[in-house]
Each structure stands twice: as C-alpha cells, then as structure tokens.
Amino acid sequence: MGIFGNFNSKKKENLDKGLKKTKESFFGKLSRAVVGKSKVDDDVLDELEEVLITSDVGVDTTIKIIERIEERVARDKYMGVEELNSILKEEIAGLLEENNSADVSDFDLPPSDDPYVIMVVGVNGVGKTTTIGKLAYQFKQAGKKVVIGAADTFRAAAIDQLEIWAQRVDVPLVKQKMGSDPASVAYDTVSSAKSSGADVVIIDTAGRLHNKVNLMNELSKIKRVMQKVIPVAPQEVLLILDGSTGQNAFEQAKQFTKATEVTALALTKLDGTAKGGVVLGISDQFKIPVKYIGIGEKMEDLQIFRRREFVETFFEK
C-alpha cells in the first residue's frame, strides 16, 4: 500500500504541473524549432500533435494533418517560420468542406417558390432550440418571413422554451400539445408556412442519442412526412454539435446522416474553452460543411462559420 500511496501522490503532482504550466505560444515554439532547419523536426510535430489532440481533432485526423505537413515541407524544401505557420493553418483548414453559401452572403437563401425548410437535429442538450431562436432572428433581420415548428413534443417544457424564443424574435410558432406526434407537428408547420407564403421554416426536434434506433427512425419519418407538402423538403438538415463534445461527435454525424442525410453542421458553445476540433475530421469524412457557430446564449450570438478563423483558435491559449 505504501508504495502505491507514494506513487499516486507523485503522479498527481506531475499531472497538475502539466496542466497548469503556462504554455509558450505555439508560434514561439515553432520559431525556435524551425529556424535554420530544412525539415520539420520532431519537436514541432510533437507540439502540433498536442495542439491538435487537445483541440479534439482526434488521432486519425491529427496523423493525416501531420503527414500532409511533412509532405509539403519535403516538397517545398526550406521554409521560414511565417511561411510554415501559414501553410500549417492552410493544410488544416483544407480539411473543412467549403461552405458555398456562406462567407459571402450571410443568411441568404437560394431562390425558390416553396419555403426553405430547415430541420434541426442533434443529441440532447447540444443547443438545438437556442440555435433555432438565433437562426430565426438572423433570417428575420435579413427580411425573410420565418415560421418555426415545435416538433420536440417529448422533453418537459421544450415547447414552452421554443415559444419564448418565438416571442422574443417575433415569428409565428406552430405547435401541438406535449406528447403529440412530432411528424404531425412538422406537417402542420410546413403546410401552414406554405399557405402563408413563408420563406423559411425551421423545425425543432427532440434531442436523441444516435444509438437509439426507434428515435432515429422517428426522425426519418418526420422528414418523409414533410415531403408530402413540399417534395424537396427539408432542403437543409442541420446537425447541431456541442463544441465541447469529443470523438463521439463522429458517431453522431454518422448516425444522424444515416437517418436524415445531414446537409450542414452548426457548432455551439464556442464561447467556452473547448475548441470543437472534431469537426475537422467530420467535415472531411462526410463532406458536410460547417455553416454556423454559436458563441453565446443571446439572440445575436450566432455567426457564419469561417474556416481560417476557426483554425486560428486552436493555436490560441
């Protein structure tokens, strides 16, 4: 027991030190490690590995990035620090799917006769309802006519929560009672939006863990039912990922895509210290663009995702 006890306290101490140690900026280390060298040395790569892993990028994607950098450096021979720094971020950002609509025209929609239906999905507590409130606000600001549908009929007070958002933003809400059929709410919402000539419909759904088969089937059904009103609906399936989620986000993207063909991602809670790096691999593997980021709890706290800025944050403390 004695040995164990000792060992343990020493271990704790080391660990604490490791976590507390104020980090020299990555850029600083990079300069030291790269000056006068013709290839990226192990120190830089180790440091890069740590930066990426602790940003939740994941092992596979981290290895992929490191290989890309090594290749690039081998090909282009000598590089200065600045150059290397910039190439590094370029290579990382390169994994992210280009988000065609954004960057240029914020919160614009493709022209169409029918309302543009956005179905919002994700696991419990990631920020679906809040993102819907924020999105509705942005679309409204952009002069669009918005309708939202309360198809989370399961969670306690989910409908009330969305209703408060609808009032805040001042857009109509279509709802039924708690416990009613979510597909029927979605159907009602899309029908009412169509007949009233709305531009955008946003459908809230109950949070669900992606390994629950029944609940995932329910999503597919909600989707199908809306197509009875607008055959191409939903034009967008927005998967919300919590920025502090680790590698499980992969499984989320996979299963939600299987059930609903996710077309875009939104990453929430980036106002915290979590980096959300897991979207690099997800975007790369599933070819889904990240469209929005949530940076707070207020109505205005939603931004269009910008790849380069996002990658920059990995290297900030």
Place this chain on the structure above:
Amino acid sequence: MFENLSDRLERSFKLLKGQGKITEINVAETLKDVRRAMLDADVNFKIAKTFTDNVKEKALGQNVLSAVKPGQMMVKLVHDELAELMGSEATDINIKGSPAVLLVAGLQGSGKTTFSGKLARLLKQKRGKNPLLVAGDVYRPAAIEQLKVLGEQIDTPVYTEEGNKNPVAIAKAAIKHARQAGHDMVIVDTAGRLAVDEEMMNEIASIKKAINPDEILFVVDSMTGQDAVNTAKEFNDRLDFDGVVLTKLDGDTRGGAALSIRTVVDKPIKFVGTGEKLDALDVFHPNRMADRILGMGDVVSLVEKAQEQFDEVEAKKLQKKLARNQFNFNDFLKQINQVKKMGNLKDLAGMIPGMGKAIKDVDIDDDAFKHVEAIIFSMTPAEREDPSLLSGTRRKRIANGSGTTVQEVNRLLKQFTETRKMMKMVAQGKRIGNPQQGFRN
C-alpha cells in the same frame, strides 16, 4: 469509425500474446495502442501519456516469469492502473443535514435539470426522503417550467419564484420554506454556465456561500472531449464540489472524460445517468467502470439489476436449462419480458462479458420484440417447447399466422439458436470473445 477501448486493448494484448517475455519493444508497441485507444476515448492528452508511462514503468520493472503470460500481465497492469485512477469504492452522497441541502452545477446542456428530477425520485422512493426541488435556473427560457413538469411526474413539490431573477435569494428562501414545510432534502438546480464566464461563476460561488450545501454535485456530459479537465478544474476551484455526475451514458461514448475528471480533481463520480426517463439513474461503481472499459463486462451490475426483477426460483430453473441447452421459446418469451422490464436493452447486453463487442454494430430495437412475440405466439405449444420441430412447412404456417415472412421467422430461429449457444456459455462461466481469462478469479 473507432474501435472502442476494450476492443483495442484486446487487440493490443493479442499482439503481446504468444511472446515469451515483455521486452522494451513489445511494451512500447502495446502501450502506443493503449494510448491511442485512450485518446479515441477522449481521455485527456496528458493523462493518457502519464497513464501509459506509468504502466510501462511497472511492466518493465517486473520480472517476467513463465508462469504468467505477458498478455495477462499487461491486462492486469492496465486494469489495476485504470481502476486506481477511477477510485476505489462507490461513494454515497451526504444526506444527513436537516434539511440536507444539495447543489447541482455544471455546463449548459449537461443534464442538470433531468438529474435533479432523477435524484429527487431516487431519494423519495428508495430512501424515504421528502425532497423539495428548487428552480434556480432563471435564465434559460422555460427552465423553471421544465423542472415543474418533472416535479409533477414524480409528485415532488418544486419551489419557484415567479419573476425573481436572483438565484441566490431564491435558493435561500427555498431552504427557509423547506424547513417550514417539513422537507428533509433540498435539491437546488442551477443554470448552466461556462467556466470562463466570470460573472456566472461568481454567482454560483455566491449561491454556495448563501446556502452552505451538504453536497455539491458537478454534472458533466459523458461525451465531453479534451476540455473536460479544464472545466472540471475550474468548477472545482470555485466550488470544491463533492462529487461528479456523469450523464448520457446510454449513448455509445467511451467516456474517457470520466477518467480525466476523476484524475484531475480527485473527486469521486457518484452517479451515472443512463436514459431520459426519471428512473434512469445509477450509482457509480468505479471498479466496475474500469472493468467495463476493459471489456470485461460489468457482471456485478448486471446481476444486481437482474435480481431486482427476477424471481430467484425462475432464475435457478433458467440457469439449469441454459446449462443443459434446454432453453426454449417459452423461456425466450419470458426473457424478453424480463428484459423489457429492465430497461435499455443494448445497455444491459453490453454488461455481459464479451457482448460489448458482439453487439456494437447490432441495432437492438425495443420495438423489434413485437414481431418476435407475434412469431412465437403463432407457434404451437409443442413447437415452443422443442424448436427443432420447426420444419419448412411449419415455418411457413407461422409466418402466415404472425403476419410476418418466412425470412423473418428464419432470422428469429437463427437468433434464437445463437442466443442459446451464447447463454449456455455464460451459464457455464465461459467468457466469450475475451481470451484474457484468469486473473480476476
């Protein structure tokens, strides 16, 4: 896309198996895999490194004798180290005060409100307490309403102050009210907050100061990634909480965050949330969790859970039948009913040793039972007793009778045979799919 930690460790150890002794090289290879598995499981970067360094030190420091296979030795080392990190014993919450005051804190969306409801239910139903829930989230739209709805479902009063935006004052008043109304437990739900939000962190510190809780629980989503250490550390620095609650474990996350948090704040994990319903709350057992991570199955949990539901005599009969391979469709039906009572199927199956891997990619659908039951109900008593009677023509008749197809009937038969095989092994104490036997005894 990733194998889980236990799959990976199993594979790593297989690499070691068959080699006579532990050398620097084969340990390094194995531990690289272990480290990678830990990172895939969201164990913090530094903790994973420290962990593997420690195991390596121990492995190399030990004399390898031919009596123990290197693989077994490594399993033991990794297991011991992991179990040690997870903490040694299950720790209870402090409910002694009068009233005992419990404060619930955590990030946005981690599951605080649902947990508060579950805990109130547990204390009420299993410990004879008379709890009061307090709605302290005055910010998120309809958060108060949410707690009210949960309170109604478990028939527990919820203290709210309409229009009051000061959670410190609300919490204080709630305790006063609890005393007057004769509650012996007060559970204070709070708004989700980020650790970097100075103002909100000050607020929760003030709540703590004002109500002096007997127990502070930090609620964290089990899917959290690398940031778990920072958040847990910050909340702990401000609140010096007593325990951790790990939510949404009914998902398929490997939950490495549990390990990270446990290591970095040195506080026990006390509860785990395993579903959206209010009865989906379990006490956390550190040792079992370590076993489970290693794919050795949470046998004890399974047995306990089953015991709550099973009639003991029934169970003995079944055990015998299983061992003799006499398990038939009547038993199968009974099993289905028992299992349905027990809750999440996949969860439960995952506790059976070796099954975690076997069912990883299998969809277990609770509704799927409807068809199964229909098929079995369409069998004659003789057929249910003796499945070997089921010829092609009989299968066709059953398919017609149950409104299914012959394919479905065949599939069920196959499933049944496999289940029977597997259960026989379990009944005989064999560990399926895990070659590393022996050291647990």
